[in-house]
Amino acid sequence: MKKSIKDQKTVLLILLSNLFIAFLGIGLVIPVMPSFMNIMHLSGQTMGYLVAVFAAAQLVMSPFAGRWVDRYGRKKIIIAGLFLFGVSELIFGSGTNVWVLYTARVLGGISAAFIMPAVTAYIADVTTLEERPKAMGYMSAAISTGFIIGPGVGGFIAAYGIRMPFYFAAAIACIACISSIFILKEPLTKEQFAEISANTKHTSFFGDVRRSLNPLYFIAFAIVFVLAFGLSAYETIFSLFSDHKFGYTPKDIAAIITISSIFGVVVQLFMFGGMVDKLGEKKLIQICLITGAILAVASTLISGFWLVLTVTCFIFLAFDLLRPALTTFLSRSAGKEQGFVAGMNSTYTSLGNIVGPAAGGILFDVNINYPYLFAAVIMVIGLGITVMWKERLQEEIPE
Structure with a gap:
């Protein structure tokens, strides 16, 4: 009960x-x-x-x-x-x-x-x-x-x-x-x-993968992959980007990451539930994707420690809110298949975590701004994917 x-x-x-x-x-x-x-x-x-x-x-x-x-x-x-x-x-x-x-x-x-x-x-x-x-x-x-x-x-x-x-x-x-x-x-x-x-x-491994392609789940799983891909590409390059572009010391980088992370935790603890109640998972996810994409582009244009810290705080917050919003969305749609859905959620996250850092590293060697711009493009693609929820998913998910 x-x-x-x-x-x-x-x-x-x-x-x-x-x-x-x-x-x-x-x-x-x-x-x-x-x-x-x-x-x-x-x-x-x-x-x-x-x-x-x-x-x-x-x-x-x-x-x-x-x-x-x-x-x-x-x-x-x-x-x-x-x-x-x-x-x-x-x-x-x-x-x-x-x-x-x-x-x-x-x-x-x-x-x-x-x-x-x-x-x-x-x-x-x-x-x-x-x-x-x-x-x-x-x-x-x-x-x-x-x-x-x-x-x-x-x-x-x-x-x-x-x-x-x-x-x-x-x-x-x-x-x-x-x-x-x-x-x-x-x-x-x-x-x-x-x-x-x-x-x-x-069920079997390949059967589970096929089941994850069901419209009821796949759009959310695709965004899980997009999130993990974009976030891991962004975070993997962050210290290198900050060092090469701004000349920040390890202490500066650690301070930015720690303050940004604490900011995200505080909002998750005290505001996330209310935000979902007011906006719903879908709208919150879309707002986070839009915010993340805009700030990823802004990261390539700004300078100055306090401005970098502010932008990083909000882009980390967007990522931090996306995770539980997607997890909540998937758990609502899972019904009695909580284990299957949680397992495939982890699978698509892992896939993004493998591909994202590799892509970010390759792009960084070409141009230090490219990983951030690429992360922005990936988030815009994710935003486009959420549009299909209106037609396919919202009708299928039990209240």
Whole structure:
């Protein structure tokens, strides 16, 4: 039975903590990666491959994880994801061979594929349609906060040893895993799971991909890909762009990213639910795409630290609001297929995260403004795709 957010604070706190911990763990190793790279004598190409392997593993595993969430239960997949995340960080931190690092990154990608759809489906199961946007806003804020705090925590812990942040990430994942075992309960009854499981047994990886092309889902999934593609291309190039064009120091760049991220988190926590209630997911998504496209172009024309900071704050906010708006939209349309939809959401996000940085890097070598202009074009394409919702999707999505 669905209850109000106030009536299940403990459950939501555990779910949001799980996401926060997973993304804190990813963020806290960022400051030590250059030093770790030197100790291990790794090339830049190898580091790039390690990033790609994580995204590729998440991409391949996400559809399977989505089906397993529906078949075996939300709680089991969350616990499995947290356990694998802890193991992957432990292996990476203690690794002395590059192939051990690749193994750790593959496990990390699999863990991400497990955690995201399982938590998304769990939250969709226990919240009402009216309160779901607020819950998805909290979920997005937990992810963003983990990324914001992670690098700072990692830099502090690294004072005790270059491998300590990895061990710390493994430890907090273990704590999250144990707390989930004892506090979380499966949100659906055995009868509900039996019905969903009966449907998922007849599906396959390629069947899920074909199902994602259904007009009910595909337009939203296409925008998920566009968002991940544009955002990853923008964020990947941001530090290089700021360094080459404005001569900003790492401290300047860190300040811009941190302030912009905190601004986005505050708006998500306190305003996202009200914005969805007032505008609806579709209109909010369209406003964010228009804003993102305009500001991406503006980023190539402006100068001055405070103006750059202001523009970056609002473009990050547009991206931060797009994520939960799309997730809420998809969860409303999913009905009893929350696991499948959350899994495919993760798949299309991973695909965008693989292609976006590569395209951004290639364009940056041609002209430093091209990645931002390209991101703007991609967002305009996404805006054009949303126009089809009026004809196809709005009639099909249950109220």
